[in-house]
Amino acid sequence: MTILPGFGGPILPMVSTIGVWGIPPAGLGTTGAPTSGAWESADRAVYIPIQVPVLCVVRRVWWANGATVSGGATIEVGVYSQGPTGAPKTKLVSGSAVQGSATQVQFVDVTDTVLPPGQYWLAIMASSVTNTTLFTVSIGSGGVADIAGRFVQASANPLPSSATPAETANANIWFCGFSTTTIT
Amino acid sequence: MTLVRLPPPGWLPHSLDTFTHGAVLTSTQTITSTAWPTTNLAIYVPLRVPVAMVVVKLWYGSGSTGTGSNDIGLYDSNGARLVSNGNAAKPASATEDVRDVADTTIGPGLYYLALVASNSTDTYYAETDAAPMCAAIGVLTEALGSTVLPASASWAVNQTLAYYPRMGLLRDTTVT
Secondary structure, three states: OOOOOEOOEOOOOEEEOOOOOOOOOHHHOOOOOOEEEEOOOOOEEEEEEEEEOOOEEEEEEEEEEOOOOOOOOEEEEEEEEEOOOOOEEEEEEEEEEEOOOOOOEEEEEEEEEEEOOEEEEEEEEEOOOOOOEEEEEEOOOOOOHHHHHOEEEOOOOOOOOEOOOEOOOOOEEEOEEEEOOOOO | OOOOOOOOOOOOOOEEEOOOOOOOOOOOOOOEEEEOOOOOEEEEEEEEEOOOEEEEEEEEEEOOOOOOEEEEEEEEOOOEEEEEOOOEEOOOOOEEEEEEEEEEEEOOEEEEEEEEEOOOOOEEEEEOOOOOHHHHOOOEEEEOOOOOOOOEOOOEEOOOOOOEEOEEEEOOOOOO
């Protein structure tokens, strides 16, 4: 299937939480480039909003492994619809795998899933905090930054079909997303 | 009835480059003069083109060291070369090196700006975020046997690349 670019702009090959379609880093007070950081809580899902301005197809999900991956954690990334109040709602697609090589982008093929233009949430879950790092950038602590940027859900392994988001006390924007291509 | 032309989405100046219209990540971009990572490594950087335009020139940020040569080009999202400058000497000066190319009409869509350098000592302006940042934003590479960009790219994800070059296209002829 070929999808022509629409008024919303070209289809990005790699869509991410802090990329062109992700949350505006400057507006949320991010500082610096993403760095390797320890996962925050076993089996926790973190929901991060994205805006998709043009029809596209999710072909793979991905995450950026940090410097330490020896924990053998299962990582899962998914795409959720946005509910009427602006929170994540229904899982549209996800993929998971045992964490692979350090400091590499890890891809997982998923069922090709068409996303119409709109607001979505990326979700990422790791099954362990032991020797499990991923690339992340902080949106600061306290204040409104954490509220504006993300939700969490405990005991979310595997990612649930319907999100039950909760307020978060952490400020990590984990570097993950989906790919609209299959280039390896 | 009045017909109106909708404005293009976003900022659309005379030059589109890998930072203004690329896939770059953060608001803390630090562009420095840095040696090209590998001899004859072609780096393909995504470029978001919002409207149809005529590409008249290509450019890159040249660092002060220049003993070799390079080639700069524009590819479509399938890896087909649309236009390139061909192999040419790299200046030994910190400057914008503008290359005149055949006028090339392109539509809105995703394209890739490509640059290949003949050695790993010549310097170019680039952002050097640690790997795998470049892989995560869609930058692709290809190891070439020469310093000439191919008609058809055989590109791949490069998990160790830590080099995001500044280069762009011009749709206006003022800058030389």
